[in-house]
Amino acid sequence: MTVISLENVTKDYGHGRGIFDVSFNVKKGTVYGFLGPNGAGKTTAIRHVMGFSKSQRGIVTVDGLDSWTNASTIQESLGYLPGEVALPENLTGEQFIQMMMDLRKVNDDTRCKKLIEFFELEASGKIKRMSLGMKRKLAIVTAFMHDPDVLVLDEPTSGLDPIMQQRFIDFVKEEKKRGKTILLSSHIFTEVDATCDEISIIKDGHLISSFNKQELLKITEKVFNLTIQNETHFKQLVQKIETNEAIHLLFKNEQTKELQIGCYPSDLSKFIKILADFPVSSFNEIPFSLEKHFMKFYDRRVGGELAWQ
Amino acid sequence: MINGTIFKQTLRSNVKLWLMFTIVLSILQVVMIAVFDASTLENVGGLVEGTPLAGLLAQTTLLSMLASTFYSIHGVIFPIIFIIMTANSLIASQVDRGSMAYLLSTPTKRSTIIMTQAIYLIMALIVMFLIETVAGIVSIQVFQSDTDIVVSDFVMLNLGLLLLMFAISGISFFFSSYCNLTKNSLAFGAGIPIAFFLFHLLSTVDQSLDVLNYFTINALFDTTAILEGENYWWKLSVLLGIGIVLYIASLEVFKRKDLPL
Ligand SMILES: Nc1ncnc2c1ncn2[C@@H]1O[C@H](COP(=O)(O)OP(=O)(O)O)[C@@H](O)[C@H]1O
Ligand SMILES: [Mg+2]
Numbered sequence: 171m172t173v174i175s176l177e178n179v180t181k182d183y184g185h186g187r188g189i190f191d192v193s194f195n196v197k198k199g200t201v202y203g204f205l206g207p208n209g210a211g212k213t214t215a216i217r218h219v220m221g222f223s224k225s226q227r228g229i230v231t232v233d234g235l236d237s238w239t240n241a242s243t244i245q246e247s248l249g250y251l252p253g254e255v256a257l258p259e260n261l262t263g264e265q266f267i268q269m270m271m272d273l274r275k276v277n278d279d280t281r282c283k284k285l286i287e288f289f290e291l292e293a294s295g296k297i298k299r300m301s302l303g304m305k306r307k308l309a310i311v312t313a314f315m316h317d318p319d320v321l322v323l324d325e326p327t328s329g330l331d332p333i334m335q336q337r338f339i340d341f342v343k344e345e346k347k348r349g350k351t352i353l354l355s356s357h358i359f360t361e362v363d364a365t366c367d368e369i370s371i372i373k374d375g376h377l378i379s380s381f382n383k384q385e386l387l388k389i390t391e392k393v394f395n396l397t398i399q400n401e402t403h404f405k406q407l408v409q410k411i412e413t414n415e416a417i418h419l420l421f422k423n424e425q426t427k428e429l430q431i432g433c434y435p436s437d438l439s440k441f442i443k444i445l446a447d448f449p450v451s452s453f454n455e456i457p458f459s460l461e462k463h464f465m466k467f468y469d470r471r472v473g474g475e476l477a478w479q
Numbered sequence: 480m481i482n483g484t485i486f487k488q489t490l491r492s493n494v495k496l497w498l499m500f501t502i503v504l505s506i507l508q509v510v511m512i513a514v515f516d517a518s519t520l521e522n523v524g525g526l527v528e529g530t531p532l533a534g535l536l537a538q539t540t541l542l543s544m545l546a547s548t549f550y551s552i553h554g555v556i557f558p559i560i561f562i563i564m565t566a567n568s569l570i571a572s573q574v575d576r577g578s579m580a581y582l583l584s585t586p587t588k589r590s591t592i593i594m595t596q597a598i599y600l601i602m603a604l605i606v607m608f609l610i611e612t613v614a615g616i617v618s619i620q621v622f623q624s625d626t627d628i629v630v631s632d633f634v635m636l637n638l639g640l641l642l643l644m645f646a647i648s649g650i651s652f653f654f655s656s657y658c659n660l661t662k663n664s665l666a667f668g669a670g671i672p673i674a675f676f677l678f679h680l681l682s683t684v685d686q687s688l689d690v691l692n693y694f695t696i697n698a699l700f701d702t703t704a705i706l707e708g709e710n711y712w713w714k715l716s717v718l719l720g721i722g723i724v725l726y727i728a729s730l731e732v733f734k735r736k737d738l739p740l
Contacts (some may be wrong), residue, residue, distance in 0.1 A: 222583065222738040242588045250584040252740070256577030260492045272484040312581070376656035 171198045173351040174219055179228035179277045181214055189214045189375045191228070196353050196368070201346050203366030205354040211375040212355035216324050219353065220250060225372050232320065251313040253324035254356070263293030263300065263308050271311045285311045288341070289334065302329045310338070314345075321345065321352045324357055340366050366367055391432045393420065393456040398427045399449040407448050417441050482587060485595045493565055493599065500561040501607045505614040507553050512615060513622040515541050516646065541623055542632055546702035550636050551683060554675055555697065558607065558644045563669040566651035569596040570733070571664030582739040593656060593730045600652060601726075604644050612637040635705045642718040643700040647672045649725030656729035659739055696721060 174196040181188045189211040204212050217223040218230045221241025230237045232244045257266060267282060276282075286293060291307045292300075300308070306329040313321065317431040323342075328334040342365045346352060356362050362369060363383075370380040398404040404427045411419045411429075416437035420432035433441045445453075545723050570593070573579040582592055599668045612634060619628055651668035658664040679697035692698040704711035 217738075217740065220580075220584065220740075222580070222740045224737055240581070242586045245584055245586045249582070250580070252580045252584075254577055257581065258488070258492070258573075258578050261488070269484055269488055270581065270585065273482070273587055275586075313584075442603065443586070 176311040200367045201352040203362035206372035249313040251323045259298040390396035397452040509618040512618045567653045571655040575661045608641040645722040646718040649722040656733040
């Protein structure tokens with residue numbers, strides 16, 4: 171079931187800024203990663219989901235409701251973490267939490283207390299005097315306090331220290347297990363990689379790639395490092411690999427007798443059968459990294475044209 | 480329609496400013512009433528005879544003196560400054576800073592936010608002038624007990640001033656709702672009321688600048704008409720109308736606009 175849906179959404183701010191013909195669906199119980207460099211249009215898209223902005227073309231819905239006309243209804247079961255924290259400065263953290271609880275008509279503060287403890291929030295002082303990290307934690311607590319079914323998180327870990335970043339990622343995974351639907355925007359590969367099932371890459375306002383991480387893993391080439399015990403076997407193996415269509419020799423070092431080999435998952439058993447006849451002294455897979463896979467989208471020079479390398 | 484939580488929070492962050500202006504306004508009113516002395520004014524009137532200031536000091540009753548001082552200068556500019564600062568902080572600065580996003584990420588309608596903020600501004604003005612009027616009446620009793628004063632005229636001056644401020648607050652509130660940036664909200668929301676104030680002031684100082692009176696709503700608060708029993712009700716009704724229209728326009732504009740939050 172689709173929870174958040176954008177259909178051909180366009181918002182043109184002029185000078186090529188904004189988002190153009192953006193479409194994607196976030197299904198119930200999944201974490202959707204919205205990945206793109208600064209200024210790509212992530213916050214603009216999220217503004218439309220929240221009902222802050224009206225699209226010039228296209229439709230945005232949350233739980234089947236138009237997010238512009240039903241903005242206040244949608245918020246009942248939605249938690250939002252803004253990309254930039256701009257809290258009302260003259261309140262204390264506690265007053266702010268109380269205000270948000272009142273506005274959301276949340277009476278039970280047990281979850282709130284748990285969140286405060288989990289993220290080590292010091293809420294008693296004036297917001298004005300809080301550090302950026304503390305303000306972000308306060309924003310996180312208010313986004314999750316009413317235990318919403320849908321979460322919209324705009325660059326959630328920016329401003330958090332590495333320990334808190336990790337804790338937040340664990341928390342998001344836990345929320346996903348509890349069946350929450352999460353839209354998470356980020357410009358950091360690792361946090362998207364760690365949490366998301368579906369990923370879209372946005373650049374200059376256009377979605378340039380959308381994929382499912384599991385599917386992608388199935389179709390990408392695996393890379394292995396291996397070492398052969400002696401030179402004769404090394405040469406024989408190299409020859410065998412070079413004549414085999416399914417297996418690709420990426421790198422070889424005759425001194426150390428090391429090989430780097432690429433092979434698609436479907437051809438993996440063929441590769442292993444060949445290897446079985448050779449004295450292999452080490453064999454390991456280089457873990458797949460989204461970052462490497464998608465770094466090319468980040469390069470400014472890429473845009474429908476060929477990459478620079 | 481109106482949200483108690485938001486109202487409480489608005490009150491908490493704006494009440495200090497309101498209190499300051501209310502106190503200053505009331506003190507000014509009390510001082511002006513206390514120092515009034517019909518005979519001194521006549522002497523001063525003699526000194527400035529033949530100069531443009533003569534017009535200002537020609538009448539010598541307490542109320543006419545107040546009309547040409549407090550009700551055209553101090554009592555106008557101080558509330559205007561209060562309105563400018565408050566109106567901007569109620570909407571535009573929260574949109575500009577982004578803190579409006581927190582209100583809108585709760586099930587609160589945009590119309591509720593606007594109405595709550597508008598009610599605060601209107602109530603703040605009403606209570607401010609109520610206190611100022613009571614302070615005025617008390618100090619008239621205390622300092623001018625032997626002078627003959629029509630209290631109903633005094634009350635009408637204050638009601639008229641309140642209606643003028645209601646209309647002006649409508650201007651500032653409208654631009655606060657319309658603009659996403661504090662600087663734009665202030666450019667119009669402060670610029671227009673101050674221009675109106677100056678036009679009116681200049682037109683009273685010099686006859687040749689009378690034409691400016693057609694370009695300011697401050698002229699609709701006609702103190703002469705109030706004191707001389709002419710018909711002033713239509714002018715005050717226009718002020719009321721301007722205010723109502725602008726507040727409704729603020730609501731409609733804010734409901735429909737794009738928020739860059
Ligand atoms: N309200 C606005 N008016 C004009 N341009 C805007 C506005 N908001 C964002 N932009 C522009 O749109 C582009 C996308 O911005 P944004 O969605 O904030 O990017 P991201 O969140 O991915 O960093 C940027 O070039 C930005 O300058
Ligand atoms: Mg952003």
